[in-house]
Amino acid sequence: MGRSEIISKRDEILDASEAMIRQLGFNGFSTRDVAEAVGIKAASVHYHFPTKADIGVAVTERYTHRFLHDLGDPAAFDGDVKKVISRYVASFRHALVRDEKLCLCAVLGAEIGSLPKDVGSTARVFFERNIEWLKVAFTACRLTDAKARSQANHLLSSLEGAMIISKTMADDSVFESVAKTLSRLADL
């Protein structure tokens, strides 16, 4: 027996919900779908999370925390821009290729107008923290603040867009093409 049995029902709900948001969008599944996925009834899901918005917020906060944690220390790349980019690209590739899913917050951003307000602002925090991470990382590579900011915006935007286009076209080579372009740009 593995360790999977010690995962709490609450975490199972978050796992199933995250997978569904990333594949179907926040409006593309119901609390009943989540309940079925984790083997309980919808009423029990509402015991753990009173509203669907509460699920959205909890999923997004956990996703953001995990993503930033996995990225590690932004100042630990020996002042090497190529290492920063390669580390950052790897995190997105992981989401697309290993998980076979989009970035949670890109999906939420795409339907921002129909999201509960707190879910939308939690998604916004993901982007803010990512840009901050990249700015710190590039600043540690001795880029000016202006260059660090524009590089951060560019890197984040390119990867989020590449994931959506790759998924829609069912062709991960688009992502890899963009990843390669981003690496090459670091040589300049």
Add this chain to the structure above:
Amino acid sequence: MGRSEIISKRDEILDASEAMIRQLGFNGFSTRDVAEAVGIKAASVHYHFPTKADIGVAVTERYTHRFLHDLGDPAAFDGDVKKVISRYVASFRHALVRDEKLCLCAVLGAEIGSLPKDVGSTARVFFERNIEWLKVAFTACRLTDAKARSQANHLLSSLEGAMIISKTMADDSVFESVAKTLSRLADL
């Protein structure tokens, strides 16, 4: 009196639906919402489009046709990469800043897993045609096929991603930052 009165109800339905998809996602509105927006009843919407999927397909095909038409001839840029980029960026800026909305197909791509199949494949065609347009444009600038392809993927991805992040952060300066970066890269 302007010309707006000669717009058919069918077109009004497409206009309202496009706006709603781009703001709320395909699963973020109902045919009743569309009906109210155009001043008829839901049953009448279903007279023009039997199913919601039919609306999605029609909206996406019209959007793609209009977008490509507005881009014009991809071979008409005097072999100048900067002109190609500036023209292409302008079309996305138009969508984000003038319409104050996301790209229809980026939104659809984000919820691809919960879309009716034909809607998803119509969105895919939008990306295919855009990449083709860019490849033709860059090839006319004497880039190799490989460079034209990677530039096309990169440009499309960056702009789609930048739009989603700008909207989510309620800050168009992210888009403009990416636009500037893309222009600068053309100088290399």
Add this chain to the structure above:
DNA sequence: GTCTATAATTTGATAGAC
């Protein structure tokens, strides 16, 4: 913590009158 039962609303869609 999970269940049954149920409420209140919304949704996509159809039948048939005008």
Add this chain to the structure above:
DNA sequence: GTCTATCAAATTATAGAC
């Protein structure tokens, strides 16, 4: 082409038993 009326199903959420 648009309406009223209606339907069956789905949705979010709650009350209360176990």
